[in-house]
Amino acid sequence: MASSSSQVSFLEKLNARIAETDSLLCIGLDPHESDLFPNEHASVANSLSSEVRCDAAFTFCKTIIDATIPYAACYKPNAAFFEALGDGGAACLARVCREIPTQIPILLDVKRGDIGSTAEAYAKAAYEHVGADAVTLSPLMGWDSVSPFVTDKYSHKGAFLLCKTSNPGSNDLLALQLQSGETLYSKIAHLVGHQWAAQTPAALGLVVGATDAQALMNARRAAGPNVWILAPGVGAQGGDLEKCLRAGMNEHGGNLLIPVSRGISRANDPADAAKKLVEQIRAVQSTFTCAAAENSACSIAPYQRDFIEFSLSQGVLKFGSFVLKSGRTSPYFFNAGLFATGASLFRLSKAYASAIMASPDLAEGGIVKFDVIFGPAYKGISLGALVSSALYSDFGVDVGFAYNRKEAKDHGEGGTLVGAPMQGKRVLVVDDVITAGTAIREAYTLLKGVDAEPIGVVIALDRAEIRSLDDRISAVQAVSRDLGLHVVSIVSLPQLQEYLQLSSEFGDATREAISAYRRDFGVE
Numbered sequence: 464m465a466s467s468s469s470q471v472s473f474l475e476k477l478n479a480r481i482a483e484t485d486s487l488l489c490i491g492l493d494p495h496e497s498d499l500f501p502n503e504h505a506s507v508a509n510s511l512s513s514e515v516r517c518d519a520a521f522t523f524c525k526t527i528i529d530a531t532i533p534y535a536a537c538y539k540p541n542a543a544f545f546e547a548l549g550d551g552g553a554a555c556l557a558r559v560c561r562e563i564p565t566q567i568p569i570l571l572d573v574k575r576g577d578i579g580s581t582a583e584a585y586a587k588a589a590y591e592h593v594g595a596d597a598v599t600l601s602p603l604m605g606w607d608s609v610s611p612f613v614t615d616k617y618s619h620k621g622a623f624l625l626c627k628t629s630n631p632g633s634n635d636l637l638a639l640q641l642q643s644g645e646t647l648y649s650k651i652a653h654l655v656g657h658q659w660a661a662q663t664p665a666a667l668g669l670v671v672g673a674t675d676a677q678a679l680m681n682a683r684r685a686a687g688p689n690v691w692i693l694a695p696g697v698g699a700q701g702g703d704l705e706k707c708l709r710a711g712m713n714e715h716g717g718n719l720l721i722p723v724s725r726g727i728s729r730a731n732d733p734a735d736a737a738k739k740l741v742e743q744i745r746a747v748q749s750t751f752t753c754a755a756a757e758n759s760a761c762s763i764a765p766y767q768r769d770f771i772e773f774s775l776s777q778g779v780l781k782f783g784s785f786v787l788k789s790g791r792t793s794p795y796f797f798n799a800g801l802f803a804t805g806a807s808l809f810r811l812s813k814a815y816a817s818a819i820m821a822s823p824d825l826a827e828g829g830i831v832k833f834d835v836i837f838g839p840a841y842k843g844i845s846l847g848a849l850v851s852s853a854l855y856s857d858f859g860v861d862v863g864f865a866y867n868r869k870e871a872k873d874h875g876e877g878g879t880l881v882g883a884p885m886q887g888k889r890v891l892v893v894d895d896v897i898t899a900g901t902a903i904r905e906a907y908t909l910l911k912g913v914d915a916e917p918i919g920v921v922i923a924l925d926r927a928e929i930r931s932l933d934d935r936i937s938a939v940q941a942v943s944r945d946l947g948l949h950v951v952s953i954v955s956l957p958q959l960q961e962y963l964q965l966s967s968e969f970g971d972a973t974r975e976a977i978s979a980y981r982r983d984f985g986v987e
Contacts, residue, residue, distance in 0.1 A: 473596040477691075487717070488721055513550045539570045542593075545559075610662070620666075622665065623693045646681070653686065655686060655690065676709075679694060692719050697723055770811075779799060779802060799896065809849075825949065835885050837891065867881070926956055927981075
C-alpha cells in the first residue's frame with residue numbers, strides 16, 4: 464500500500480522487514496520488575512528509585528534488541544511495564560524505542576480505547592513522543608475510538624484491534640453470540656476487515672489469541688485474507704505455535720505476526736530462542752507456500768468457502784444424483800428456496816454483499832458502481848431487500864432498492880414499480896440463479912423502459928454449463944453477451960470443484976462425478 468505522504472507507512476516497513484528477514488516473529492519488550500531485579504525481594508525492588516529501575520529496564524530491553532535484530536519482523540514494547548517504573552517510565556520507553564533500528568517497525572502495545580480529544584492525545588503520545596509505527600487498541604467504542612490513530616496525519620500508521628484475546632475471561636464478552644448467529648469477535652473481525660478498512664489507507668489488523676485456534680480460524684475467515692493478525696499467547700500462555708499458524712495465516716502463509724516476550728527474554732540464550740522460533744515458523748509456512756503453488760489457480764475466497772459450507776449445512780447444496788429440468792443428470796443440486804429462516808437469509812445476504820464488493824465490475828475501492836438494486840418479482844424482491852441491507856450494515860454502502868409487481872396496481876400510486884426511482888440511475892439486478900435467462904431479459908426490458916441503466920446481475924450460483932451441445936455457451940454467458948451486463952456470482956461450478964478438491968469430507972467418487980460433469984457440460 465502506498466503511503467499517504469512521503470513517510471514510509473507501517474505496512475510498507477513491515478513488508479520490507481519480513482522480506483529481508485523471512486520472519487513473522489514479533490519480539491515483545493516487557494520489562495517485568497522480577498526480571499530486572501531477579502535476586503531482590505519485591506519490597507526491595509519497589510524501594511529503588513525510578514531512575515534506577517528505568518536504567519535497569521533500558522539495559523534489559525537493549526540486551527534483547529541487540530541479540531534478536533536478525534530475527535525480528537517487528538518489536539512490541541508493552542507500555543504498561545514502562546509506566547509502572549514511575550516518573551521516568553515514559554522517557555525510558557521512548558529511549559528504548561530509539562534503540563530499535565529505523566527499518567524495524569515498532570508496534571506499541573497500549574490497548575487504548577477512548578474517543579475525541581482523549582484518543583487524539585493517546586495517538587500523539589504513541590506516535591510523536593514514543594515513535595511507534597502502530598498501536599494496539601480496543602474497538603468496543605466503535606470507529607470513533609479508532610480513527611484518531613489511523614486517519615489524517617496518522618494515515619500511514621497501523622492499529623491492531625482487540626478481537627478475541629488469549630485470556631479465558633475473553634469469553635465473557637467476545638464470544639457472546641449475537642442475534643445474527645455470529646459471535647461478537649467474528650463481528651469485530653468482519654467490521655475491521657471490510658467496513659473500517661475501507662475508511663483509511665492505514666493498516667488495520669486484529670489481536671486474536673494463539674490459545675484458541677478455532678477463534679483464529681473464524682476471525683481469519685471473517686476478516687479476509689489481507690488483514691494482519693497479531694496472535695499472542697504462544698509459549699508462556701500455552702498457545703501451540705503450529706496450530707496457531709495453520710489457523711491464522713492466510714492461504715499464502717502470511718499476514719500473521721507471532722509475538723513472543725518471556726519465551727525469548729527468559730531464555731538462557733535469547734538469540735538462539737528467537738532463531739529457533741523463526742525456524743519453526745518457516746517450517747509451517749513452507750507447507751502453505753507449497754500448497755499455494757500447487758493450487759495457484761484457486762479462486763475460493765473466504766466468504767465463498769463459508770457460503771458453500773453453510774449451503775451444505777442447510778441442505779441448499781447437495782451432492783448426489785439429480786435429474787434436472789433439462790433432462791441432464793447432475794451430481795449436485797442447489798435449491799435457494801431452502802434458505803427459509805431469518806438466520807439463513809441473513810447469512811445469504813452477507814454472501815451476496817461480499818460478492819458484490821469483491822467484484823471489480825461492481826465496486827472499486829469500497830465504492831459501488833450502481834445506484835439502485837432491483838429485485839424482479841417474486842424471488843428477487845426479498846433478495847434485493849436483504850442485499851441492500853447487508854451492503855449498508857457490512858460495508859456502509861447505502862443504495863436504493865426497487866422491485867416490480869407482476870400485476871399492475873389500479874389504485875393508489877398505480878403501476879408495477881415500487882421503491883427507489885430508477886430513471887437515469889445505474890441498476891444492479893439481484894436473483895438466485897440464471898437458468899434460461901428469461902427473467903433477467905424481462906427485467907432488462909422493464910428497466911430500459913423507464914430509462915434506467917442496467918449494469919449487471921448478481922446471483923448465488925453460476926452452474927457454468929453449456930445450454931446445449933449445439934450452443935456451447937452458458938445462460939450466464941448469453942445474458943452477458945446479448946445484454947452487455949456484468950454477471951457476478953457468489954460461487955460457480957469451478958469453485959465447487961476446487962472446494963471438493965480441498966475438502967476431506969467428500970470422497971473420490973463425488974470429486975470425480977463433478978469433474979466428469981464439468982468435462983461434459985462445463986463452459987470454456
